[in-house]
Amino acid sequence: xSASFSKSDVEAHSKPNxxxxxxxxxxxxxxxxxxxxxxxxxxxxxxxxxxxSKQFWKxxxxxxxxxxxxxxxxxxxxxKPKPAAPPAEVAKxxxxxxxxxxxPRGAPEQSEPLDQFGDLVPYADPSxxxxxxxxxxNESHAALRAEVREWVDNDLMPYVTEWDEAKRIPEEIYRAxxxxxxxxxxxxxxxxxxxxxxxxxxxxxxxxWDLFHEMVITDELSRTGSGGLVxxxxxxxxxxxxxxxxxxxxxxxDRILPAILNGEKRICLAITEPDAxxxxxxxxxxxxxxxxxxxxxxxxEKKWITNGIWCDYFTTAVRTGGEGxxxxxxxxxxxxxxxxxxxxxxxxxxxxxxxxxxxFEDVKVPVENLIGKENQGFKVIMTNFNHxxxxxxxxxxxxxxxxxxxxxxxxxxxRTFGKRLIDHPVxxxxxxxxxxxxxxxxxxxxxxxxxxxxxxEMEAMLKLGGAIAGLKAQATTTFEFCAREASQIYGGLxxxxxxxxxxxxxxxxxxxxxxxxxxxxxxxxxxxIRQALxxxxxxxxxx
Numbered sequence: 001x002s003a004s005f006s007k008s009d010v011e012a013h014s015k016p017n018x019x020x021x022x023x024x025x026x027x028x029x030x031x032x033x034x035x036x037x038x039x040x041x042x043x044x045x046x047x048x049x050x051x052x053s054k055q056f057w058k059x060x061x062x063x064x065x066x067x068x069x070x071x072x073x074x075x076x077x078x079x080k081p082k083p084a085a086p087p088a089e090v091a092k093x094x095x096x097x098x099x100x101x102x103x104p105r106g107a108p109e110q111s112e113p114l115d116q117f118g119d120l121v122p123y124a125d126p127s128x129x130x131x132x133x134x135x136x137x138n139e140s141h142a143a144l145r146a147e148v149r150e151w152v153d154n155d156l157m158p159y160v161t162e163w164d165e166a167k168r169i170p171e172e173i174y175r176a177x178x179x180x181x182x183x184x185x186x187x188x189x190x191x192x193x194x195x196x197x198x199x200x201x202x203x204x205x206x207x208x209w210d211l212f213h214e215m216v217i218t219d220e221l222s223r224t225g226s227g228g229l230v231x232x233x234x235x236x237x238x239x240x241x242x243x244x245x246x247x248x249x250x251x252x253x254d255r256i257l258p259a260i261l262n263g264e265k266r267i268c269l270a271i272t273e274p275d276a277x278x279x280x281x282x283x284x285x286x287x288x289x290x291x292x293x294x295x296x297x298x299x300x301e302k303k304w305i306t307n308g309i310w311c312d313y314f315t316t317a318v319r320t321g322g323e324g325x326x327x328x329x330x331x332x333x334x335x336x337x338x339x340x341x342x343x344x345x346x347x348x349x350x351x352x353x354x355x356x357x358x359x360f361e362d363v364k365v366p367v368e369n370l371i372g373k374e375n376q377g378f379k380v381i382m383t384n385f386n387h388x389x390x391x392x393x394x395x396x397x398x399x400x401x402x403x404x405x406x407x408x409x410x411x412x413x414x415r416t417f418g419k420r421l422i423d424h425p426v427x428x429x430x431x432x433x434x435x436x437x438x439x440x441x442x443x444x445x446x447x448x449x450x451x452x453x454x455x456x457e458m459e460a461m462l463k464l465g466g467a468i469a470g471l472k473a474q475a476t477t478t479f480e481f482c483a484r485e486a487s488q489i490y491g492g493l494x495x496x497x498x499x500x501x502x503x504x505x506x507x508x509x510x511x512x513x514x515x516x517x518x519x520x521x522x523x524x525x526x527x528x529i530r531q532a533l534x535x536x537x538x539x540x541x542x543x
Contacts (some may be wrong), residue, residue: 490504
């Protein structure tokens with residue numbers, strides 16, 4: 001149990017060789033930390049024995065507190081309110097004899113509200129975190145949420161800023177994704193594919209696994225407020241792995257998949273080229289069959305490939321036939337084949353994601369590495385887009401919540417013109433506009449995940465492709481709006497890297513990395529209408 005101190009107790013530790021401070025009613029011993037403090041000793045010695053909350057939050061964000069709290073905190077003030085006791089469990093009414101409970105296909109067996117979770121800032125978390133009823137989530141989702149959040153809070157959140165500045169996430173963090181079973185759970189498959197890997201997720205039985213569990217992992221990772229971190233851990237893998245798993249030959253999967261799912265090897269998707277982004281049907285990277293028919297010889301370039309500089313395998317779109325979509329195939333290229341050159345690209349955002357320019361020069365790829373059928377790779381790519389775009393949507397909406405939550409908390413601390421920011425109507429208006437867009441978009445997301453859960457892949461591609469494209473545009477514009485409004489609320493603090501507005505500054509740089517990849521907003525909106533009209537014409541639409 002944490003020690004309790006009075007303010008006078010803390011005041012007694014006000015010398016350079018015995019230096020305590022208070023931050024938000026918690027007490028920290030910084031005597032030995034003075035040498036490490038980036039701002040020097042003097043700034044700490046000026047607040048020795050005092051409440052330094054105002055000075056701390058002027059320069060730092062919550063991640064810094066989490067990073068050093070365990071090693072530096074010695075207790076709390078005796079005036080600090082004790083944590084509220086969990087709410088008493090309310091007895092659930094029993095069903096009348098003879099009644100039957102009917103549950104939609106794919107939904108949990110009950111929709112009782114789950115226990116509250118998180119800081120309870122309204123709209124800063126999805127409503128099911130805050131004791132609202134939901135037909136989609138049950139105790140297994142809550143258990144996974146708690147498991148992932150604990151890992152994120154302890155092992156990721158305190159270090160995100162320094163990793164982003166270093167433009168790399170430690171390899172042991174990626175390996176932990178495999179060890180924890182998260183990589184295997186991020187393939188868009190349900191129930192959990194136990195036949196593919198020996199790793200299991202601790203908090204969820206494999207047979208109970210669904211697409212909402214996958215959503216929880218992505219959503220909780222995104223609380224870090226770093227597109228670079230999320231893309232490093234699930235970006236390349238999440239779009240490069242599913243085509244291999246769903247369309248690759250068994251012998252190929254048996255040979256390379258275990259190391260990928262365990263986090264020992266890395267894979268990415270290589271489609272985009274310098275002159276072919278959203279226009280996939282016109283890619284030019286060429287794969288010619290060798291004279292003996294045993295290899296494809298690959299030549300060409302790929303650009304903006306997430307994780308490429310670190311990857312061992314590349315799920316690569318190539319041209320094996322004539323022009324257009326009917327000449328496209330997908331190959332699994334191993335870096336060890338030789339002729340694969342990768343170089344890092346410096347981009348506006350997602351710094352730690354490893355954005356890459358790839359050159360293939362006479363790479364010999366065994367024909368056994370063909371994914372799907374020759375000249376039918378366009379179908380493989382298209383069925384993969386739904387999963388890719390859903391991942392982008394989940395991330396964008398949580399990033400929007402991060403912008404909103406940080407703004408809400410800051411608005412309760414910062415004072416201007418004699419009152420807190422939250423007491424200015426114009427600030428409340430900004431927060432309200434952020435919340436309405438987040439909640440509207442998130443509820444559409446839940447509905448689409450439920451549809452994906454209950455449709456087979458081909459039906460989902462046909463019926464949901466347009467809606468998912470539309471929500472992708474909605475989510476990225478929501479993210480951009482929230483990042484801008486958060487920046488306005490923070491002012492200059494969101495213009496400098498790091499510090500109290502550091503997450504907002506970083507996310508503002510990441511906005512374009514979500515608005516463009518996976519299909520630009522303009523193309524997504526056009527696709528959403530074209531696809532809907534095409535599907536509903538088949539269904540018997542009357543105009």
